[in-house]
Amino acid sequence: MSHQPDLVIANATVVNSYGRQDAHIVVHQGKIAELVDAAQPVPAADRTVDATGKLVIPGGVDGHCHVAQVTGRFRTLDDYRTTSTAALWGGTTTIIDFGIPRDAQETPLAAVLHKKELATQSRCDVALHGAVISWDETVPWQLEQLAAEGVRSVKMYTTNRGTTMADGDTIVKVMREMVRLDGLAYIHAEHDPIIADCTEQHAQDGRIGIEHLHRTRPELAEEISVKETLAMAEYTGAPVYFVHQSTPGAVDLVSQARDHGLEAYSETCPHYVTLDDSVYASTFPEWFACCPPMRSAETVAALKERLVSGAIHTMSSDHSCYDLSQKRERTDDVRAMPHGLPGVETRMPVTFTAMTSAGATVEQFVNAFAAEPARINAVPGKGRIADGFDADLVVFDPAEERTVDGAALHMGTDFSPFDGKALTGWPAVVVSNGRVVLDADGFHDPGAAGRFIHRNGFRQHQSAAADAAQLPAPAL
Numbered sequence: 015m016s017h018q019p020d021l022v023i024a025n026a027t028v029v030n031s032y033g034r035q036d037a038h039i040v041v042h043q044g045k046i047a048e049l050v051d052a053a054q055p056v057p058a059a060d061r062t063v064d065a066t067g068k069l070v071i072p073g074g075v076d077g078h079c080h081v082a083q084v085t086g087r088f089r090t091l092d093d094y095r096t097t098s099t100a101a102l103w104g105g106t107t108t109i110i111d112f113g114i115p116r117d118a119q120e121t122p123l124a125a126v127l128h129k130k131e132l133a134t135q136s137r138c139d140v141a142l143h144g145a146v147i148s149w150d151e152t153v154p155w156q157l158e159q160l161a162a163e164g165v166r167s168v169k170m171y172t173t174n175r176g177t178t179m180a181d182g183d184t185i186v187k188v189m190r191e192m193v194r195l196d197g198l199a200y201i202h203a204e205h206d207p208i209i210a211d212c213t214e215q216h217a218q219d220g221r222i223g224i225e226h227l228h229r230t231r232p233e234l235a236e237e238i239s240v241k242e243t244l245a246m247a248e249y250t251g252a253p254v255y256f257v258h259q260s261t262p263g264a265v266d267l268v269s270q271a272r273d274h275g276l277e278a279y280s281e282t283c284p285h286y287v288t289l290d291d292s293v294y295a296s297t298f299p300e301w302f303a304c305c306p307p308m309r310s311a312e313t314v315a316a317l318k319e320r321l322v323s324g325a326i327h328t329m330s331s332d333h334s335c336y337d338l339s340q341k342r343e344r345t346d347d348v349r350a351m352p353h354g355l356p357g358v359e360t361r362m363p364v365t366f367t368a369m370t371s372a373g374a375t376v377e378q379f380v381n382a383f384a385a386e387p388a389r390i391n392a393v394p395g396k397g398r399i400a401d402g403f404d405a406d407l408v409v410f411d412p413a414e415e416r417t418v419d420g421a422a423l424h425m426g427t428d429f430s431p432f433d434g435k436a437l438t439g440w441p442a443v444v445v446s447n448g449r450v451v452l453d454a455d456g457f458h459d460p461g462a463a464g465r466f467i468h469r470n471g472f473r474q475h476q477s478a479a480a481d482a483a484q485l486p487a488p489a490l
Contacts (some may be wrong), residue, residue, distance in 0.1 A: 017444060019042040019059045020041055020061065021043050022059040023448070024065060025056070031377055031380045031397075041058070045405055046399060067411070069411070070408065071408050072380060072385065072403075072406060072444060075388045078110065078331065079332075080112060080148045084116040088336065091426050096425065097248070098135075098138040098140070099274065099424055102446055103444075104359035110141045111141075113145060118147075122160070123156040138446055138464045139466075140465070140467065142165050143168065143200055145169040147180055148181075152448060168191075168387070170201055172208070172242075196474055211231070224299045237261060237264050247276060258281060258282060259286075262313065262316035262317050262319070266325045281327065285302075287368045288364055293434050294307070301459045302355070322372045329382040331358045333357050336427065337428050362408070363438065365439075366439025369382070393469055394469070407445040410443075412438060
């Protein structure tokens with residue numbers, strides 16, 4: 015290289031999803047310039063971070079965040095500065111948010127462009143998903159514009175009638191557009207008629223408070239919706255990604271579809287593999303108001319097995335930053351309270367602890383935390399420590415244990431569903447786009463340095479990733 019590199023992470027055990035190696039990581043102008051065999055002298059650099067005895071993994075990619083989200087009369091309390099700062103504290107260097115229309119007057123394109131403008135204040139890199147609630151003749155053109163903006167996925171809800179729900183006709187038509195535009199259909203799968211009826215039955219019986227949330231949204235509702243959506247994906251030929259799957263049955267349906275050639279993917283969230291429905295009998299059940307709700311201990315154990323086996327592809331936070339005052343407004347009626355949990359900052363330690371305690375390797379953790387979210391969401395330059403990739407890096411000691419203190423986190427709210435839990439896998443040093451943003455001295459705010467990431471076409475990216483996987487690993 016003609017110039018001295020900006021940064022070297024020296025004496026690192028580099029862990030990618032496909033293996034590990036001992037190396038010095040050379041960083042220049044925001045990119046990984048090269049990996050130098052750790053047996054060689056440490057290259058000179060403007061700054062050197064010694065990672066002796068520690069692991070270095072790719073910065074996390076959180077494919078499912080809600081930032082400054084407006085749903086009905088509630089708005090999450092965060093902004094891009096807050097959420098991106100919390101993400102970096104938690105070892106996540108790229109977040110993917112949603113442009114979801116706030117009401118019937120806001121179009122899918124306008125919702126995304128609004129979020130893109132807000133994202134100019136982000137401290138980490140940002141990509142976006144679109145969302146369609148109802149179909150009209152302008153939607154194909156709007157989706158073309160989104161694709162030109164690098165927004166190559168569209169979320170649709172199969173529940174939440176009257177707010178965000180898309181009907182079956184809309185889902186089929188959007189799936190056809192995703193095939194045409196080389197995009198990916200994102201699906202929140204819960205069967206609305208079952209949920210609506212079950213919730214109404216509970217309301218009539220006076221069992222509609224937060225302590226009954228898990229009973230109002232049965233596992234069957236999720237699994238039937240997954241089955242129906244897979245049929246639509248098979249009919250249209252569209253690739254489909256299911257967010258926050260909470261049951262092994264839902265995951266198994268996706269696995270079976272993949273066995274028959276469908277491009278279908280499963281995501282889960284940290285809370286679904288660590289918390290069970292006993293939380294709704296706890297002192298603070300409002301801490302756990304989310305949809306789908308927590309499931310039985312048996313379901314949680316089986317879901318974790320699917321995660322460790324690789325049947326679940328990605329681990330996302332589904333970050334939604336409400337505070338307890340919002341949660342407690344209507345704990346008497348789950349239909350009137352906001353659902354969603356803060357989690358972008360704790361995704362790394364909760365996932366690492368859950369997976370490794372169940373026998374997973376660090377490589378498997380990296381796959382779910384960074385590599386697969388980057389690959390499936392067609393995010394270029396992310397999810398791997400290799401020459402030419404973005405210099406997004408996390409240094410950590412896999413044996414270090416900390417206890418979650420919800421009040422000390424940085425997500426802009428006043429609680430964490432993991433408060434008081436002892437977890438391992440916390441970041442010690444975080445590098446984002448070549449900048450050290452977290453180290454032993456604390457957080458170093460890079461300012462509004464996050465970039466908007468223009469994502470590739472879905473199948474285009476999968477093809478390129480498959481070709482890259484056939485290449486031999488760089489020789490050290």
